[in-house]
Amino acid sequence: MKNIQKVGAAIFVLGFLIFSILPFIGTYQLGKTIVEANVKDIHRETMVDIMSPMYGKVYDSNFAFIKDFKQYFNTYNDQLKSNQEWDKVIWDNYAFDLTKASSLGPVANNPYFYLGISVLVAVIGALLYILPLYRSEPEGIKNNGIFFSSMKAKGFLGILTGTYLILFYIVLYWFPEYMTNLVIAVDPISMALSGNPASQWFLYGLIYTLAIFVMGIRMFRKYRGNKYQTLRTASVMFFQLSFAFILPEILVLFNQPWHDFKNIWPLDYSFFYDYRMEGMLSSGALGMFMLIWGIILIVLGVPLLTYFYGKRWYCSWVCGCGGLAETLGDPYRQLSDKTVKSWKIERYLIHGVLVFAVLMTALTIGNYFSGFSFLGDATNQLHSIYGFAIGSAFAGVIGTGFYPLMGNRVWCRFGCPLAAYLGMVQRFKSRFRITTNGGQCISCGNCSTYCEMGIDVRWYAQRGQNIVRSSCVGCGVCSAVCPRGVLKLENGDEEGRINDMPIIIGNKSITIKS
Amino acid sequence: MNNPNSSNRKIVILGNGIAGVTCARHVRKKDDKADITIVSGETEHFFSRTALMYIYMGHMKYEHTKPYEDWFWEKNRIDLKHAWVGNVDFENKQLLFQDGATLAYDILVLATGSKPNKFGWPGQEFKGVQGLYSYQDLELMEQNTQNIKRAVVVGGGLIGIEMAEMLASREIPVTFLVREKNFWDNILPLEEAQLINRHILEHHIDLRLETELEEIIGEDSGKVKSIKTKTGEIIDCQFVGLTVGVSPNIGFLKNSGLETNRGIVVDGFFRTNLQGVYAIGDCAEFKEAPASDRKNIEQVWYTGRMHGETLAYNLTTSNAVPYQPGIWFNSAKFLDIEYQTYGQVPAIWSDETESFYWEDKSGKICIRLLYSKKDKEIMGVNAFGWRLRHAFFDKAISEGWSLEKVLSHLNQASFNPEFSKPFHKEVLAKYNRESGKALETYKASFFKKLIGSRS
Ligand SMILES: Cc1cc2nc3c(=O)[nH]c(=O)nc-3n(C[C@H](O)[C@H](O)[C@H](O)COP(=O)(O)OP(=O)(O)OC[C@H]3O[C@@H](n4cnc5c(N)ncnc54)[C@H](O)[C@@H]3O)c2cc1C
Ligand code: SF4
Numbered sequence: 024m025k026n027i028q029k030v031g032a033a034i035f036v037l038g039f040l041i042f043s044i045l046p047f048i049g050t051y052q053l054g055k056t057i058v059e060a061n062v063k064d065i066h067r068e069t070m071v072d073i074m075s076p077m078y079g080k081v082y083d084s085n086f087a088f089i090k091d092f093k094q095y096f097n098t099y100n101d102q103l104k105s106n107q108e109w110d111k112v113i114w115d116n117y118a119f120d121l122t123k124a125s126s127l128g129p130v131a132n133n134p135y136f137y138l139g140i141s142v143l144v145a146v147i148g149a150l151l152y153i154l155p156l157y158r159s160e161p162e163g164i165k166n167n168g169i170f171f172s173s174m175k176a177k178g179f180l181g182i183l184t185g186t187y188l189i190l191f192y193i194v195l196y197w198f199p200e201y202m203t204n205l206v207i208a209v210d211p212i213s214m215a216l217s218g219n220p221a222s223q224w225f226l227y228g229l230i231y232t233l234a235i236f237v238m239g240i241r242m243f244r245k246y247r248g249n250k251y252q253t254l255r256t257a258s259v260m261f262f263q264l265s266f267a268f269i270l271p272e273i274l275v276l277f278n279q280p281w282h283d284f285k286n287i288w289p290l291d292y293s294f295f296y297d298y299r300m301e302g303m304l305s306s307g308a309l310g311m312f313m314l315i316w317g318i319i320l321i322v323l324g325v326p327l328l329t330y331f332y333g334k335r336w337y338c339s340w341v342c343g344c345g346g347l348a349e350t351l352g353d354p355y356r357q358l359s360d361k362t363v364k365s366w367k368i369e370r371y372l373i374h375g376v377l378v379f380a381v382l383m384t385a386l387t388i389g390n391y392f393s394g395f396s397f398l399g400d401a402t403n404q405l406h407s408i409y410g411f412a413i414g415s416a417f418a419g420v421i422g423t424g425f426y427p428l429m430g431n432r433v434w435c436r437f438g439c440p441l442a443a444y445l446g447m448v449q450r451f452k453s454r455f456r457i458t459t460n461g462g463q464c465i466s467c468g469n470c471s472t473y474c475e476m477g478i479d480v481r482w483y484a485q486r487g488q489n490i491v492r493s494s495c496v497g498c499g500v501c502s503a504v505c506p507r508g509v510l511k512l513e514n515g516d517e518e519g520r521i522n523d524m525p526i527i528i529g530n531k532s533i534t535i536k537s
Numbered sequence: 538m539n540n541p542n543s544s545n546r547k548i549v550i551l552g553n554g555i556a557g558v559t560c561a562r563h564v565r566k567k568d569d570k571a572d573i574t575i576v577s578g579e580t581e582h583f584f585s586r587t588a589l590m591y592i593y594m595g596h597m598k599y600e601h602t603k604p605y606e607d608w609f610w611e612k613n614r615i616d617l618k619h620a621w622v623g624n625v626d627f628e629n630k631q632l633l634f635q636d637g638a639t640l641a642y643d644i645l646v647l648a649t650g651s652k653p654n655k656f657g658w659p660g661q662e663f664k665g666v667q668g669l670y671s672y673q674d675l676e677l678m679e680q681n682t683q684n685i686k687r688a689v690v691v692g693g694g695l696i697g698i699e700m701a702e703m704l705a706s707r708e709i710p711v712t713f714l715v716r717e718k719n720f721w722d723n724i725l726p727l728e729e730a731q732l733i734n735r736h737i738l739e740h741h742i743d744l745r746l747e748t749e750l751e752e753i754i755g756e757d758s759g760k761v762k763s764i765k766t767k768t769g770e771i772i773d774c775q776f777v778g779l780t781v782g783v784s785p786n787i788g789f790l791k792n793s794g795l796e797t798n799r800g801i802v803v804d805g806f807f808r809t810n811l812q813g814v815y816a817i818g819d820c821a822e823f824k825e826a827p828a829s830d831r832k833n834i835e836q837v838w839y840t841g842r843m844h845g846e847t848l849a850y851n852l853t854t855s856n857a858v859p860y861q862p863g864i865w866f867n868s869a870k871f872l873d874i875e876y877q878t879y880g881q882v883p884a885i886w887s888d889e890t891e892s893f894y895w896e897d898k899s900g901k902i903c904i905r906l907l908y909s910k911k912d913k914e915i916m917g918v919n920a921f922g923w924r925l926r927h928a929f930f931d932k933a934i935s936e937g938w939s940l941e942k943v944l945s946h947l948n949q950a951s952f953n954p955e956f957s958k959p960f961h962k963e964v965l966a967k968y969n970r971e972s973g974k975a976l977e978t979y980k981a982s983f984f985k986k987l988i989g990s991r992s
């Protein structure tokens with residue numbers, strides 16, 4: 024490691040530590056006006072009342088503040104629940120908004136400064152580390168030492184990173200009130216973009232986009248000379264920044280519903296939820312366009328583009344989850360499990376999620392058009408189960424938190440219902456395949472090892488067979504790392520795409536069909 | 538031949554490399570009853586020898602180099618015996634293991650592979666001096682290269698450059714002694730050999746061409762401390778890799794009644810002089826070379842696989858076929874530069890042959906096509922830094938395409954990843970310049986390009 028890289032790594036760790044400590048500094052004070060401003064009209068009177076013991080009291084930490092808040096709030100609700108007065112219970116969660124509004128600083132007084140010393144410092148450190156990578160070396164992919172690395176081969180650093188990510192997601196999804204300082208730090212950016220204060224989701228989107236950019240630059244360094252890798256990395260960076268991050272905020276600025284035009288149902292599982300439908304239907308021509316565009320993507324976009332190019336057009340060129348996996352997750356791609364057993368589990372899980380998503384959506388739409396006479400509130404229950412189990416726990420906590428433990432595509436491989444849909448098209452009606460170059464395979468195993476989807480590429484390659492698998496996201500890394508030039512991702516005629524009985528070229532004595 | 542599929546005959550395969558394992562798998566496909574056992578002392582399970590370097594370099598772990606999961610063998614009822622054979626008692630048809638156990642066979646397939654050559658250099662027994670062939674060699678290399686300051690690799694062939702790359706990946710300074718004028722120039726034509734020379738130097742490997750080892754010098758403790766070259770230069774080092782080729786691993790079979798020469802002597806059906814005993818892979822030596830352009834001993838992965846396939850076919854049919862390899866092909870990777878070859882491209886060619894050579898400005902990518910002077914039919918191709926389609930050249934060479942036909946279809950022959958810079962136009966331009974012709978590339982329509990169609 025060059026000295027500048029060591030400095031970069033140190034700066035990154037510093038920024039990262041500040042980012043992690045930031046939520047726990049500062050003082051909090053709740054006031055009547057804050058409550059009035061941050062709760063719904065119907066709860067205003069009650070909430071002002073419930074929270075009155077906290078007014079004027081200065082808390083030294085968010086823990087103490089949130090503890091008191093929860094105590095008063097829960098006491099009120101528990102009382103009602105035990106009396107079975109369900110309609111009076113306050114189901115809304117005001118912890119995040121009230122904690123955020125009660126913050127006295129210092130972050131609130133100087134958000135740019137705190138954003139700078141945490142996120143910006145980490146980004147600068149990371150870039151100082153990344154930019155000199157492979158500087159003095161000839162072009163070529165260097166996987167040297169990956170399996171000796173504590174970070175990349177499930178050593179102490181890997182487990183530590185995994186644990187951190189898991190905790191981060193748990194806080195983000197279920198206890199965002201503990202990270203309000205971080206959200207406050209990005210408030211000005213959010214105000215500038217959408218005219219609204221930041222939520223934890225804005226913070227998340229910002230960090231997510233930065234991660235894709237910084238680690239995308241690492242991809243450019245690592246896969247120098249491989250244009251396919253460079254282009255698709257640039258592509259996910261572009262789609263994340265424009266479609267997923269900036270455009271939706273601008274829509275909000277113009278009082279339109281937040282919408283990510285490249286997200287497709289059923290990955291975008293709430294697309295047909297009543298509030299989204301109503302949002303789109305009540306937003307004039309643009310809203311109508313959102314609805315129609317979304318449906319076109321589902322019924323035409325996916326099958327057509329996948330027919331011509333394979334599911335890679337989405338999974339490793341456009342998708343946000345894929346974008347993070349291919350950039351932030353790239354150092355962990357070798358950790359995916361290649362066994363036939365995990366392939367079996369994969370098929371059950373991913374199709375299970377697909378069925379769940381389709382059924383839930385069918386019921387939702389049915390219910391919506393029946394004016395809720397069909398199932399009433401029951402679909403909401405379904406939504407919260409799906410949102411909790413699949414949308415948050417699976418896609419977030421496991422999907423990203425497990426990068427350093429199970430590889431970078433855990434969600435895409437085992438959970439994503441859109442991947443399941445794309446995969447079916449890819450497997451049964453597509454021009455995409457990975458061609459095996461005759462008899463050139465030496466069974467070395469680099470392809471399988473570096474396949475993030477856990478596909479045992481070698482199994483096919485060494486038999487001279489093309490790789491046609493529903494899960495292949497077309498990242499192209501198997502082809503890039505093959506030392507014998509055996510694999511080529513390509514779109515071609517359907518005839519001869521699936522060669523179950525391949526003939527290995529080179530032996531004229533017999534024509535082996537294996 | 539043996540009566541195929543007749544009974545639960547006992548087929549024992551000695552050696553679990555690519556040759557032995559391919560043979561076992563294909564026998565099992567056709568013969569459900571045979572009792573198949575694979576014996577090896579090296580590792581319990583089949584692994585890819587060609588991937589040894591990647592374990593050392595940290596690209597993979599040993600388990601990643603196993604082409605089949607461990608359950609595969611039991612599921613296919615292929616017994617594995619992990620032990621060293623000391624002797625074969627051909628008279629009583631049994632293997633004698635070093636630990637005293639025995640194993641009887643009806644059919645014995647010898648697939649014992651190779652061992653590294655050692656040419657009796659003074660000092661070659663010092664600690665820290667070794668070849669690289671087996672998994673045990675790799676473990677030894679791991680030990681021998683801990684905390685060393687410099688390594689010397691002797692022998693400019695495929696394993697030599699792999700070893701140099703391995704050491705360099707751990708930031709161990711390497712001096713690479715090559716006897717020839719240029720790297721691997723008994724196989725590679727001059728331009729290609731020089732291209733690799735340059736690339737080796739670019740990797741800061743201290744390449745010494747036309748340099749031969751005289752002796753290895755050790756410390757009193759028995760460890761190597763330096764080497765001396767034929768010109769008297771002393772190079773301090775704590776590790777010496779000897780990679781001067783391999784020979785059939787048949788030491789334990791000498792004087793056992795089995796006919797051996799450099800390898801185990803076999804006919805075109807892999808039959809040895811003994812009834813029911815066959816030899817395949819690196820250890821087999823054909824009485825007559827299988828084709829005019831082939832050697833009597835074939836020591837590459839692909840031929841081992843073909844031997845295994847063909848013998849398995851013969852063991853499970855009553856119409857045995859002789860081994861008949863098709864168009865030669867091979868590949869390697871020299872540090873970052875991939876190499877593929879199809880057909881015949883010797884280092885030096887006769888007057889009846891002509892060559893067309895193109896090299897990219899970078900000096901790292903090139904292609905050479907050899908063709909006959911008389912009818913311009915192409916005979917072989919070398920490509921560096923440019924992946925070529927095996928099926929394309931297998932067809933072009935066996936059908937005797939003309940040089941010009943190949944050149945105008947080069948775009949279809951390329952196997953480089955999508956969006957790679959296309960080279961076929963530059964190649965054609967060079968040909969047109971030199972020949973004064975105006976050959977054009979076969980063109981695909983824009984729509985076909987858009988959907989990536991090749992036809
Ligand atoms: C480092 C390295 C890199 C290579 N790279 C390439 C390449 O890129 N491309 C290529 O085409 N070729 C390559 N080769 C050559 C290729 O690996 C061999 O040609 C091939 O593995 C030979 O296979 P085989 O089945 O004949 O023998 P082996 O793979 O050698 O298998 C023989 C087995 O039999 C066992 N055995 C032998 N005697 C006994 C005994 N008495 N008792 C018990 N077991 C015994 C051995 O231990 C061994 O496990 C490479 C070789 C090496 C060493
Ligand atoms: S990386 Fe290439 S040579 Fe190695 S097993 Fe895969 S396809 Fe075969």
Ligand code: SF4
Nearest residue numbers: 474495496498499501
């Ligand atoms: S098979 Fe290759 S292209 Fe497909 S996901 Fe695996 S590594 Fe990527």
